[in-house]
Amino acid sequence: MLMRCRLTRFTMALMLCGLAAASSASELRFCLRIDPKTFNPLLVEDEASQTVRYLTGGVLIRLNRYTQELEGELATKWKVSENGRRIDFDLRPGVRFSDGTPFTCDDVVYTMRELMDPNLHSPTGDVFRSAPGPVESRCTGSSATGSAGVTVRFPGPVAALAAQFDQVAILSAHSAAKESAVLGPFALGEYKPGAYVLLRRNPNYWKRDANGHPLPYLDAIRLEIQQNRELELLRFRRGELDIVNKLDPEMYDRLSSEMPHAVVDAGPSLDWEIVFFNQVANAPLPEYKRRWFRSDDFRRAISEGIRRDDLVRIVYRGHARAAVGPVSTANRFWLNSALQPPSGSQTAALALLEHAGFRRSGSTLVDRDGNRVEFSMITNAGNKLHERTLALIQQDLARFGIQLNVVTLDFPSLVERISRTFNYEAVLMAITNVDLDPSAQMNIWVSSAANHQWNPNQKTPATPWEAEIDKLMAEQGGSQDRDKRKIYFDRVQQIAADKVPMLFLVNPNALSAVSPNVKNVTPAVLAPQIYWNVEHLQVGNALVSQARNALVNQR
Amino acid sequence: MLSLLLRQARRILLTVLLGGLLGATLVRLGPGFGVDERELDNRLSADSQQAIRMERAKENNIALFYVRYLGGFLHGDFGFSRSLNRPVAELLKERLPLTLESLGYGVFGGASMGLVLALLTVWWRAPGSDLVPALLSGLCLAAPAAIIALVLLWIGVASRWAIALVVFPHVYRYAKNQLIATSQSPHVVAAEAKGLSSWRVLWAHVFTPAAPQLAALAGISVSLAFGASIPIEVICDTPGVGQLAWRAAMDRDLPMLVTITVLVALMTLVVNSLADLALAAWKNNTVPPAAGSAPA
Numbered sequence: 001m002l003m004r005c006r007l008t009r010f011t012m013a014l015m016l017c018g019l020a021a022a023s024s025a026s027e028l029r030f031c032l033r034i035d036p037k038t039f040n041p042l043l044v045e046d047e048a049s050q051t052v053r054y055l056t057g058g059v060l061i062r063l064n065r066y067t068q069e070l071e072g073e074l075a076t077k078w079k080v081s082e083n084g085r086r087i088d089f090d091l092r093p094g095v096r097f098s099d100g101t102p103f104t105c106d107d108v109v110y111t112m113r114e115l116m117d118p119n120l121h122s123p124t125g126d127v128f129r130s131a132p133g134p135v136e137s138r139c140t141g142s143s144a145t146g147s148a149g150v151t152v153r154f155p156g157p158v159a160a161l162a163a164q165f166d167q168v169a170i171l172s173a174h175s176a177a178k179e180s181a182v183l184g185p186f187a188l189g190e191y192k193p194g195a196y197v198l199l200r201r202n203p204n205y206w207k208r209d210a211n212g213h214p215l216p217y218l219d220a221i222r223l224e225i226q227q228n229r230e231l232e233l234l235r236f237r238r239g240e241l242d243i244v245n246k247l248d249p250e251m252y253d254r255l256s257s258e259m260p261h262a263v264v265d266a267g268p269s270l271d272w273e274i275v276f277f278n279q280v281a282n283a284p285l286p287e288y289k290r291r292w293f294r295s296d297d298f299r300r301a302i303s304e305g306i307r308r309d310d311l312v313r314i315v316y317r318g319h320a321r322a323a324v325g326p327v328s329t330a331n332r333f334w335l336n337s338a339l340q341p342p343s344g345s346q347t348a349a350l351a352l353l354e355h356a357g358f359r360r361s362g363s364t365l366v367d368r369d370g371n372r373v374e375f376s377m378i379t380n381a382g383n384k385l386h387e388r389t390l391a392l393i394q395q396d397l398a399r400f401g402i403q404l405n406v407v408t409l410d411f412p413s414l415v416e417r418i419s420r421t422f423n424y425e426a427v428l429m430a431i432t433n434v435d436l437d438p439s440a441q442m443n444i445w446v447s448s449a450a451n452h453q454w455n456p457n458q459k460t461p462a463t464p465w466e467a468e469i470d471k472l473m474a475e476q477g478g479s480q481d482r483d484k485r486k487i488y489f490d491r492v493q494q495i496a497a498d499k500v501p502m503l504f505l506v507n508p509n510a511l512s513a514v515s516p517n518v519k520n521v522t523p524a525v526l527a528p529q530i531y532w533n534v535e536h537l538q539v540g541n542a543l544v545s546q547a548r549n550a551l552v553n554q555r
Numbered sequence: 556m557l558s559l560l561l562r563q564a565r566r567i568l569l570t571v572l573l574g575g576l577l578g579a580t581l582v583r584l585g586p587g588f589g590v591d592e593r594e595l596d597n598r599l600s601a602d603s604q605q606a607i608r609m610e611r612a613k614e615n616n617i618a619l620f621y622v623r624y625l626g627g628f629l630h631g632d633f634g635f636s637r638s639l640n641r642p643v644a645e646l647l648k649e650r651l652p653l654t655l656e657s658l659g660y661g662v663f664g665g666a667s668m669g670l671v672l673a674l675l676t677v678w679w680r681a682p683g684s685d686l687v688p689a690l691l692s693g694l695c696l697a698a699p700a701a702i703i704a705l706v707l708l709w710i711g712v713a714s715r716w717a718i719a720l721v722v723f724p725h726v727y728r729y730a731k732n733q734l735i736a737t738s739q740s741p742h743v744v745a746a747e748a749k750g751l752s753s754w755r756v757l758w759a760h761v762f763t764p765a766a767p768q769l770a771a772l773a774g775i776s777v778s779l780a781f782g783a784s785i786p787i788e789v790i791c792d793t794p795g796v797g798q799l800a801w802r803a804a805m806d807r808d809l810p811m812l813v814t815i816t817v818l819v820a821l822m823t824l825v826v827n828s829l830a831d832l833a834l835a836a837w838k839n840n841t842v843p844p845a846a847g848s849a850p851a
Contacts, residue, residue, distance in 0.1 A: 034802075035639060037639065037640040038640055045593060045596065118602070121599070121602070121603035121606050121607070122603075123593075123596055123598035123599050123603070124598070126598055126599050126600040126603050127598050129600050129602075192794075193646070193649045193650070193794060194649070194650060194793075194794020194795075194798065194799075195794050225792070225794070226792050227789065227792055227798075228789070228790060228791075228792050231708065231790075231791075231792055409586075409587075410587065410805065411587075411592065411805075412586070412587025412588070412590050412592070412805075412806070412807050413586040413587035414587075415587065415590045415591075415592060415594060415595060416586060416587045416588075416589075416590045419590065419594050419595070420590060440597060440598065441597065442597075443597045443598075443599075444597055449601070450594070450601060450604050451595065451597050
């Protein structure tokens with residue numbers, strides 16, 4: 001009986017093997033907008049490089065994009081102590097890099113040393129730089145018991161310390177292949193600049209599924225470099241691509257009418273669409289305009305006057321949520337649920353304007369000195385959503401007699417104006433958030449930071465409420481008690497709602513398209529929305545490949 | 556001939572050097588120069604942001620930049636592309652063959668189409684005989700290169716043919732006018748009166764004498780084709796130098812833009828000079844020696 005069973009299994013395996021050999025390898029295909037700037041995971045800045053890092057890099061801790069909880073990967077356990085200055089990891093045994101080099105604690109020590117090199121200027125490393133001083137990493141555990149561990153100690157408390165390791169891909173200290181030796185599900189196979197990046201299955205990947213099959217199921221991922229969104233959609237329709245990871249609402253609706261089962265709306269993302277006014281002391285603005293922009297009532301009135309529901313309905317075709325503040329509704333834990341989005345009420349806005357000394361003079365609004373209320377708002381050219389948003393805001397403000405002039409600029413010119421010359425009045429822009437934790441917003445809220453956009457690099461806080469925000473952000477950053485931090489950040493959100501330094505308009509939904517050929521997709525609102533569980537994804541003949549891989553592994 | 560060659564070489568060198576400097580100056584004076592999108596990255600520390608600004612400030616002094624650039628250029632180092640994080644020489648090496656191939660197909664295809672249609676128009680001479688080519692060339696002339704690329708993309712035709720359609724109307728119109736003017740010359744009327752076949756007249760007495768003037772189109776065709784390749788490669792996502800030029804312009808990537816300016820200037824001038832040299836050689840071979848000159 002046992003003999004017959006073995007024979008059947010062997011025959012089936014042979015058949016599957018033959019089938020697999022006859023058919024092409026299972027390959028997932030989707031697009032990158034541009035070439036990755038680097039394949040060194042420590043130097044990643046751009047979205048394309050982040051994608052490659054996500055697919056190839058092995059990390060100690062991974063944030064589950066669906067449950068929004070941290071999960072151990074190369075670390076089986078971890079413990080944060082000394083008020084966020086120290087973290088201890090227990091490392092997973094028996095793991096190998098893609099080139100066969102064993103994974104040891106030396107690799108973690110080496111990665112942290114390279115990452116924290118002050119000359120590297122790595123965004124991934126900079127989030128750990130909470131205080132001046134060296135970062136100490138050392139191996140712990142014993143070779144006798146077979147347990148290996150690492151302790152990393154930072155000079156100052158690092159907020160959400162464990163979560164920051166989601167971005168740290170471990171490098172090999174000993175492999176001759178350097179960055180090409182990886183611990184993630186895929187390894188770099190081939191790169192043709194301007195055309196594609198081919199990632200091949202990492203034969204030494206440590207994860208297995210619930211049935212003990214080795215992961216990932218896919219043999220390869222082909223990342224086509226495709227800047228043209230229309231072309232990307234066309235190729236998706238033709239079946240040449242399996243995923244479109246980000247769709248704009250118009251494309252989503254177009255595709256949804258043709259392929260209703262292919263589109264995915266995962267709900268509001270973490271991203272913001274915001275407006276802010278120039279409050280920089282030495283900005284080249286007339287004094288009376290500076291007074292308007294510094295008036296809390298004026299900013300609140302403008303915020304009240306913008307009908308966010310119209311933006312959601314007309315500009316985003318229903319695929320967005322009116323924003324309540326700096327935390328999206330997708331961020332379940334950190335959202336201050338007591339806040340409500342501004343009403344869009346004309347009466348409330350007019351009352352605030354009158355309180356600030358503005359009055360109607362015929363069809364226009366004037367300030368207490370008789371200056372007509374007219375200002376310009378800049379945004380990046382070529383962004384249809386922004387252009388439509390501004391057209392609606394223009395209409396909304398015209399109800400109060402405010403003349404809004406729309407100016408579109410290419411992105412470098414816009415960055416120059418908001419960060420160097422401060423030659424602007426108001427700006428509409430999108431902010432992409434990848435982090436759930438409020439510490440990622442530190443450089444936006446702290447008044448001395450360069451990205452405190454409405455009035456950056458302040459020597460001392462210009463207003464009492466900015467001073468309070470500084471204090472609250474420092475307190476939440478220095479605490480490891482999540483609930484306490486939530487209280488501090490709830491207050492920051494409340495101040496942001498009362499003082500309106502930035503007008504949060506909408507949180508656009510995470511829209512994607514997935515071919516019916518792709519199995520095991522669980523869309524999430526956090527990036528990468530569709531392929532966050534890439535090792536479990538299957539395409540077409542992935543089951544055959546899986547059987548083949550199992551057979552190869554058994555041999 | 557040698558002095559002509561030297562003159563042409565000197566002209567090319569000076570124009571290229573000046574073109575590069577002017578290109579660099581224009582980029583330097585453009586809005587948004589010297590800023591880096593990374594400055595908006597919330598994760599970066601103040602030190603890292605300062606380091607990025609310092610790095611960008613190195614390109615602020617355009618004279619110094621250009622002198623350094625030329626120093627490197629002589630050693631085959633065209634600088635480092637910030638937008639793609641790689642040496643410019645490496646990027647050009649990867650992308651230039653594809654663009655040259657597209658330009659080759661485009662220029663050859665467009666020129667052939669233009670010349671053949673012009674010849675047919677002149678040969679046929681019936682009223683309305685040039686209606687279809689004139690309409691086609693008018694359409695191609697009026698449509699921006701990006702629109703032509705989109706249409707071809709939609710019907711699944713390779714992007715290089717979009718370049719051909721950009722070059723074609725220019726060649727067709729110039730060649731037709733040139734051939735018509737030549738066909739009205741007295742020697743053509745005399746040849747026709749002698750009873751030579753219309754094809755022989757067209758080839759030997761119209762096309763051949765007009766050939767040097769038509770060769771002068773080569774230079775303009777190359778620069779036209781390269782200009783068109785920028786939007787075409789962007790629309791069709793072709794990984795060539797045109798796409799690189801677009802990206803560099805969007806990112807104010809100074810070394811990349813200067814190198815592409817130098818490259819295009821060089822390409823256009825070399826093709827123009829070759830046409831000039833061919834014209835000079837043709838004149839030397841066909842024009843009889845002036846009266847009284849002694850044979851060599």
